[in-house]
Amino acid sequence: MSARLVGVGVGPGDPDLVTVKGVRVLAEADVVFVPVMALDVPGRAEATVRAHVTHDRVRRVVFALDDRGGVTPRRESAWAAAGSAVADAFAAGAGTVAFATIGDPNVYSTFSYLADTVAEAVPGLVVETVPGITAMQDLAARSGSVLCEGTESLALLPLTAGIAAYEEALDAFDTVVAYKGGRHLPAVRAVLEARGRLEGAVFGAALGLPDEDVRPLTEVPADAEAPYLSTVIAPPARGTRGGRL
Amino acid sequence: MSARLVGVGVGPGDPDLVTVKGVRVLAEADVVFVPVMALDVPGRAEATVRAHVTHDRVRRVVFALDDRGGVTPRRESAWAAAGSAVADAFAAGAGTVAFATIGDPNVYSTFSYLADTVAEAVPGLVVETVPGITAMQDLAARSGSVLCEGTESLALLPLTAGIAAYEEALDAFDTVVAYKGGRHLPAVRAVLEARGRLEGAVFGAALGLPDEDVRPLTEVPADAEAPYLSTVIAPPARGTRGGRL
Numbered sequence: 001m002s003a004r005l006v007g008v009g010v011g012p013g014d015p016d017l018v019t020v021k022g023v024r025v026l027a028e029a030d031v032v033f034v035p036v037m038a039l040d041v042p043g044r045a046e047a048t049v050r051a052h053v054t055h056d057r058v059r060r061v062v063f064a065l066d067d068r069g070g071v072t073p074r075r076e077s078a079w080a081a082a083g084s085a086v087a088d089a090f091a092a093g094a095g096t097v098a099f100a101t102i103g104d105p106n107v108y109s110t111f112s113y114l115a116d117t118v119a120e121a122v123p124g125l126v127v128e129t130v131p132g133i134t135a136m137q138d139l140a141a142r143s144g145s146v147l148c149e150g151t152e153s154l155a156l157l158p159l160t161a162g163i164a165a166y167e168e169a170l171d172a173f174d175t176v177v178a179y180k181g182g183r184h185l186p187a188v189r190a191v192l193e194a195r196g197r198l199e200g201a202v203f204g205a206a207l208g209l210p211d212e213d214v215r216p217l218t219e220v221p222a223d224a225e226a227p228y229l230s231t232v233i234a235p236p237a238r239g240t241r242g243g244r245l
Numbered sequence: 246m247s248a249r250l251v252g253v254g255v256g257p258g259d260p261d262l263v264t265v266k267g268v269r270v271l272a273e274a275d276v277v278f279v280p281v282m283a284l285d286v287p288g289r290a291e292a293t294v295r296a297h298v299t300h301d302r303v304r305r306v307v308f309a310l311d312d313r314g315g316v317t318p319r320r321e322s323a324w325a326a327a328g329s330a331v332a333d334a335f336a337a338g339a340g341t342v343a344f345a346t347i348g349d350p351n352v353y354s355t356f357s358y359l360a361d362t363v364a365e366a367v368p369g370l371v372v373e374t375v376p377g378i379t380a381m382q383d384l385a386a387r388s389g390s391v392l393c394e395g396t397e398s399l400a401l402l403p404l405t406a407g408i409a410a411y412e413e414a415l416d417a418f419d420t421v422v423a424y425k426g427g428r429h430l431p432a433v434r435a436v437l438e439a440r441g442r443l444e445g446a447v448f449g450a451a452l453g454l455p456d457e458d459v460r461p462l463t464e465v466p467a468d469a470e471a472p473y474l475s476t477v478i479a480p481p482a483r484g485t486r487g488g489r490l
Binding site: 015016112128132144153154 | 393398
């Protein structure tokens with residue numbers, strides 16, 4: 001029997017934002033792995049998965065999701081342990097294993113690292129992904145923002161790449177979306193204000209969760225930090241209907 | 246009764262890529278409008294909608310989707326007629342009207358123009374959107390491409406903005422995704438080859454449809470044009486696992 005590992009994007013937090021295909025893959029998989037910060041703490045992907053999957057097929061693996069130091073020994077060791085857990089599931093007879101990731105498995109996800117690790121241990125492994133709604137898209141919908149229209153360009157980057165990269169993106173692109181913006185929020189706000197682009201910018205965290213926080217960036221205190229998984233959308237000034245077509 | 250207009254992203258073409266929320270909104274709406282090129286030709290959004298919705302609630306409105314000339318009289322007139330049709334549905338008693346768009350209603354969609362038009366005619370109109378999987382995400386999944394990882398940046402732009410804008414994006418960003426690339430495909434290929442970035446680039450059209458075409462860009466003939474709604478993903482060269490974290 002072939003071994004099939006499917007990375008399923010489950011969206012930012014609202015279980016209703018999983019796709020029909022994602023729900024089906026989660027329902028049919030022999031085992032569904034979810035990444036958590038610690039084995040005794042449910043993760044954001046897990047909460048969404050449990051809305052769709054029989055609980056006894058869900059298993060936690062620890063990922064150092066909030067590690068900001070690059071490829072640390074803690075991260076390497078977490079990937080290795082998670083890869084072993086998935087390989088063990090195949091060895092125990094699983095045909096299809098799903099791995100749930102928040103957002104989309106091909107957008108700032110650690111699924112590709114996990115898949116590389118598992119492929120080394122499981123000969124003939126077939127790897128697939130199911131796309132998921134990203135935080136950028138969910139925040140656009142929840143805040144009534146249009147991400148891009150007509151000939152506009154869109155830039156997406158994490159603030160872990162540095163505030164200078166963010167400034168360069170603002171200079172060259174129409175809409176700029178920043179991920180992982182939490183502790184950089186005061187700097188982001190200052191940079192946008194200096195460019196006259198604070199108007200229309202929106203901030204979002206914990207999208208679709210009980211503690212959801214969606215606001216115009218002007219309503220976020222200038223010195224406030226925010227959770228690691230925060231998103232800021234800065235759209236361009238727009239004129240007439242379809243003016244950018 | 247309040248009038249509620251919901252833009253529902255139905256993904257690129259595969260009906261399974263609609264979200265659970267999208268399916269529910271389509272199922273509960275009093276009327277579901279779908280944009281078509283001509284009243285006697287079913288559109289791509291319509292094919293997806295009909296997989297989820299009772300047929301007698303689906304109505305076509307003509308959008309000049311492939312008009313490349315900006316805000317032409319033909320486009321203005323199509324938006325006005327579509328806006329009137331939606332306003333008429335509310336006047337006839339509809340409480341919730343859904344408007345299905347391929348991809349995501351906040352990413353290069355004409356939904357925002359339609360909503361502006363309807364809002365002028367229907368006092369107190371509430372406008373919402375439901376995010377949908379974009380072609381970029383679907384092509385990444387179908388081609389086994391990772392859009393971005395770690396600190397990488399992503400640029401998305403339509404080739405209707407010109408090949409020079411595409412070149413600038415390639416110079417400044419890690420992954421560059423081009424939409425509406427069909428007739429510009431030979432130029433895109435040449436530009437990527439000159440920069441040593443043809444390797445790893447993927448082309449996609451008609452995603453999730455019977456005539457789906459997903460290929461490494463190296464396998465597309467150098468002088469071939471493609472459909473208007475084509476997508477090209479050009480990822481950066483990547484080294485070790487997690488090397489860009």
